[in-house]
Amino acid sequence: MSDIKKNIEDLLFESELTNYQISKRTGIAQTTLSRFTRKESDIENMSLKNALKLNELWEKIRQAPTDE
Template sequence: MTDIKDNINKLLFESGLTNYQISKRTGIAQTTLSRFTRKESDIENMSLKNALKLNDLWKTISETEKKV
């Protein structure tokens, strides 16, 4: 679980992607993402569905960077 949480943190806070960009690629509402980036909600309380979407996006981005 820690790996997924770390991946989500990296995506939200270190990737350089905006909430809008993440929203478009995952289908997660910008308002939902904003609650996490403003730390109004804790990542541990995120729905499994959203956590998996964000983790998958981080993995895709990481793999793309490795190829470049």
């Protein structure tokens, strides 16, 4: 599995962000995100443009300082 695909799966399925929050931060429609989170569409078939946006958001979240 590619790193980008794993990052996207982490963002969509493991993060505390909702599809609404991801949509607002990336510009990707909530309906598009929902198709992936409901597994109606395969992440491997996602457009490159959307994959790069989601990966970029995942990277920003990973680099954000924690409140610990």
